[in-house]
Amino acid sequence: MGGREPGLRERTRRAVQQEIVETANGLFVARGYENTTIEDIAAAVGMSRRSVFRYFPTKEDIVVGKFDFVAQDMLVALRARPAAEPVWESLRRTFDLLVAYVDAPGQHEVAEPMQRIVFAHRGLLASYLEKLQRMQDAVVSALRERAEASGRPYGADDPVPGAVAGAAFGCLLAAQHAWLAGGAKDSFAGTLDRAMAAVAPRG
Amino acid sequence: MGGREPGLRERTRRAVQQEIVETANGLFVARGYENTTIEDIAAAVGMSRRSVFRYFPTKEDIVVGKFDFVAQDMLVALRARPAAEPVWESLRRTFDLLVAYVDAPGQHEVAEPMQRIVFAHRGLLASYLEKLQRMQDAVVSALRERAEASGRPYGADDPVPGAVAGAAFGCLLAAQHAWLAGGAKDSFAGTLDRAMAAVAPRG
DNA sequence: CCTAACTTGACACCGGGTGACACATCCAGC
DNA sequence: GCTGGATGTGTCACCCGGTGTCAAGTTAGG
Numbered sequence: 001m002g003g004r005e006p007g008l009r010e011r012t013r014r015a016v017q018q019e020i021v022e023t024a025n026g027l028f029v030a031r032g033y034e035n036t037t038i039e040d041i042a043a044a045v046g047m048s049r050r051s052v053f054r055y056f057p058t059k060e061d062i063v064v065g066k067f068d069f070v071a072q073d074m075l076v077a078l079r080a081r082p083a084a085e086p087v088w089e090s091l092r093r094t095f096d097l098l099v100a101y102v103d104a105p106g107q108h109e110v111a112e113p114m115q116r117i118v119f120a121h122r123g124l125l126a127s128y129l130e131k132l133q134r135m136q137d138a139v140v141s142a143l144r145e146r147a148e149a150s151g152r153p154y155g156a157d158d159p160v161p162g163a164v165a166g167a168a169f170g171c172l173l174a175a176q177h178a179w180l181a182g183g184a185k186d187s188f189a190g191t192l193d194r195a196m197a198a199v200a201p202r203g
Numbered sequence: 204m205g206g207r208e209p210g211l212r213e214r215t216r217r218a219v220q221q222e223i224v225e226t227a228n229g230l231f232v233a234r235g236y237e238n239t240t241i242e243d244i245a246a247a248v249g250m251s252r253r254s255v256f257r258y259f260p261t262k263e264d265i266v267v268g269k270f271d272f273v274a275q276d277m278l279v280a281l282r283a284r285p286a287a288e289p290v291w292e293s294l295r296r297t298f299d300l301l302v303a304y305v306d307a308p309g310q311h312e313v314a315e316p317m318q319r320i321v322f323a324h325r326g327l328l329a330s331y332l333e334k335l336q337r338m339q340d341a342v343v344s345a346l347r348e349r350a351e352a353s354g355r356p357y358g359a360d361d362p363v364p365g366a367v368a369g370a371a372f373g374c375l376l377a378a379q380h381a382w383l384a385g386g387a388k389d390s391f392a393g394t395l396d397r398a399m400a401a402v403a404p405r406g
Numbered sequence: 407c408c409t410a411a412c413t414t415g416a417c418a419c420c421g422g423g424t425g426a427c428a429c430a431t432c433c434a435g436c
Numbered sequence: 437g438c439t440g441g442a443t444g445t446g447t448c449a450c451c452c453g454g455t456g457t458c459a460a461g462t463t464a465g466g
Contacts, residue, residue, distance in 0.1 A: 050447075159377050192362075195362035202400065
């Protein structure tokens with residue numbers, strides 16, 4: 001991340017955010033997303049409705065906001081991959097961060113129902129897809145940098161890097177979908193491997 | 204589509220819907236999406252706020268609702284492709300319906316700014332992505348049918364057909380992105396061709 | 407002409423989200 | 437130790453998207 005040593009202010013803020021997320025997730029899985037109002041969350045945490053909005057811009061962000069961080073980390077991870085590595089492999093390794101998030105043994109019991117909630121609700125799914133899209137845009141930038149560093153830069157409006165990244169994220173989403181549909185029994189990593197083995201960039 | 208002879212009721216309904224869309228699009232382009240309230244639209248069309256919601260479930264649907272129809276048509280188109288054709292080619296041809304929508308010479312002047320509006324607004328982009336996702340789900344079903352008919356069905360939780368479809372839609376989105384970023388000068392079809400040439404299913 | 411189905415407008419209401427203001431707290435610097 | 441400014445919070449008022457309800461109006465069919 002950017003600033004070294006987050007500082008006390010930022011740390012307490014993160015702590016409150018974390019508490020809101022955990023409390024809210026509990027309510028969401030118990031009563032459902034739409035049946036839980038911001039006021040319910042505020043009351044459960046012990047603050048006012050207004051203050052909840054000071055920590056999260058929207059209700060949806062309480063659920064999918066964390067992916068902004070994952071996106072940043074993924075970018076760093078992608079930039080750290082060796083330049084000689086095939087792009088598809090680099091992307092697969094970049095996704096390991098998301099995989100770790102999903103396959104994490106400790107949080108598995110809470111992460112999976114939340115995923116189902118995301119995929120079940122219109123606005124939430126839309127919001128998640130939009131986050132992935134932003135993530136993807138960043139990946140495209142990284143891909144361009146990499147191509148430039150290796151001496152074969154893409155043209156400004158070349159759709160190719162976007163297509164490669166788009167295909168990879170498409171596989172990611174498909175894997176998530178299939179994994180959830182299959183009851184989340186297998187490892188997510190394995191499902192993603194199979195998905196990404198079915199497609200490959202040309203050249 | 205389904206019922207033969209739409210009937211008077213349904214036809215007038217479609218006409219009103221069309222008028223709402225056109226009036227609203229005019230306001231959106233002129234004053235921006237967020238600066239245009241449902242009441243503004245209702246007033247411009249000459250009906251009450253409530254009635255607008257009788258024709259469109261949400262404000263976003265006024266913009267992206269038409270893609271539900273495109274999705275249905277795309278499904279039909281995909282099913283009509285010869286079974287022997289390579290999958291990637293079938294998908295590219297299926298996208299021709301969307302291409303026709305974008306490259307259409309008549310509506311080009313209104314379609315392009317609307318596309319920019321969609322890509323510029325959080326909720327709108329999210330909504331559009333969600334529509335594409337639903338479209339994609341349908342495509343996956345068609346891919347499964349095709350594989351079954353050719354004697355090599357996929358397993359129930361196999362992520363492969365989803366990955367192929369996801370990759371194709373990823374290319375589609377990337378092409379749209381690059382096309383808009385490049386000022387929509389080239390033909391969209393050509394951009395999409397280049398995007399889909401950069402990736403291919405394995406096997 | 408009368409009635410039943412459908413459409414519409416008007417009104418009330420909910421919930422997400424924002425702006426403004428007042429109050430408390432905490433941490434300077436004097 | 438006091439004071440003053442930054443920061444956090446609650447309260448209130450408001451906007452807008454979206455829904456339920458009901459009464460009035462329209463249209464088609466007997």
